[in-house]
Amino acid sequence: MTLPTKRIAESTVRRLSMYLRYLEGLDAIGQRTASSDELAQLCGTTPAQVRKDLSFFGSFGKRGLGYPVHELTEHLQEILGLRQAWQVVIVGAGKIGSALAEYRGFKQRGFQVVGVYDKNPDKIGRPWGDAVVRDMSTLPDDVTEHHVDIAVLAIPADDAQDVVDQMVAAGIRAILSFAPTSLHVPAHVAVKTVNMAMELEGLSYALTNRGA
Amino acid sequence: MTLPTKRIAESTVRRLSMYLRYLEGLDAIGQRTASSDELAQLCGTTPAQVRKDLSFFGSFGKRGLGYPVHELTEHLQEILGLRQAWQVVIVGAGKIGSALAEYRGFKQRGFQVVGVYDKNPDKIGRPWGDAVVRDMSTLPDDVTEHHVDIAVLAIPADDAQDVVDQMVAAGIRAILSFAPTSLHVPAHVAVKTVNMAMELEGLSYALTNRGA
DNA sequence: ATAAGTTTGTGAAGTATTTCACAAGCTTCC
């Protein structure tokens, strides 16, 4: 695996993640190799795209044969930074936070949930999965002390920027936000936002303009 | 408002949705006009991008002044197809489905949840928000009879394609999926997928390669 | 050992999207 010489597009990284998912599946059922064509069909993309995406990071396949499933799986885990544990906190112990807690993908992929936070006194101290809901006011100190890497934000839009500022000051390095608002952070902090309303409205647009 | 002559990029539609959100906020506090620069700062994009996005649909602003907030709000609602009600079903009455039910954005923006479905007998018949969980086997008929427009899919990846096929056959027109798998549908059906794992892995990649 | 058949890796071409830059149009001030 070589290091990419130029910046990799976000769309490429998303597809790598998808390739990995399917490769893990193929690996589990004992399939040894997979062609770019097979991966493309599974992921709903094109063979050329698969090859181009992978080629940014090295040359993992064998001509005439395809890609070695197990080996490529490991390469992709390495590339995506999944062969190490990331420390994650969940901020907001509401329904969304709760749904996230249930999500097995976290542990499965090396994301360790080390804390859950809320500002509601009724929720603080309550057991929550393996953990206990902690007071949001302790969040910044905890982030700093426990070297938390990623914060998952599941709080109302109005509170989001304020909490983000505190966490950034405390040294957070990445944020996955479910708050329907745009977040402003310094360049060294990575942010992804999942916005339900935006997705639904995208569908509404598609339905409205489907003929055109 | 003119109809766009060429296909509008998905990224543009996502931004329109974001502009709308902030415009509604500005409208609520009585602000009369907003410049592309102001909208850009709120949304984390550039003034040129804002103007270009809007220009695909018409010429809503006044030079020297900016865009009329209330009027543009209505135009965007129209463009995005939000001035009509869409019939939505939620498929999967687990934690994610439950979090979605709580989501006020649905009703607020004209998405009427007309049914919740699950295949688990323990859940069928239970009250769930305003509704009652229905048997998944009745889903296809309901979709056809009630002209359901959008299905929100909150079920395991392994079950997803099968359910999608049934709904497509029953006449569904759009799907918002939270199942971490790629879905195959005919061209006339719009699909959006929200994939937690993909977002987290995107952050993991960013953290791993932040220096590069 | 050779031929036939696959499939990768990748420059080059093609498309799509964003950014630039500025004329045109509107408001406000004097």
Added chain:
DNA sequence: GGAAGCTTGTGAAATACTTCACAAACTTAT
């Protein structure tokens, strides 16, 4: 009413991303 000051709308330029197309490299069959 004219000048100064903003801000839009938009072609053109720049950048980014995807697709093409084919030589190179490998496997398998004979």
